[in-house]
Amino acid sequence: MTVGTQLQQAIAGVQSAAASMKTFAIETQDQQAKQTFQNLAQTLDGAVQTLKDRQNYVEKQEPQYKQK
Secondary structure, X not given: OOHHHHHHHXXXXXXXXXXHHHHHHXXXXXXHHHHHHHHHHHHHHHHHHHHHXXXXXXXXXXXXXXXX
């Protein structure tokens, strides 16, 4: 498995977790829990961006890792 593939899988996993937190935030009536889920979603969205930045860097450094 290439680094590019591993990064893509990591991005997909973190995006899935962020989507779950957003869903939990919408579905809960507990305001404290809602805020916690929203904060977690924001943190995970930041992690997605960091991973995408890393993926772009790797693709520029090593073109063979570029996703098709």
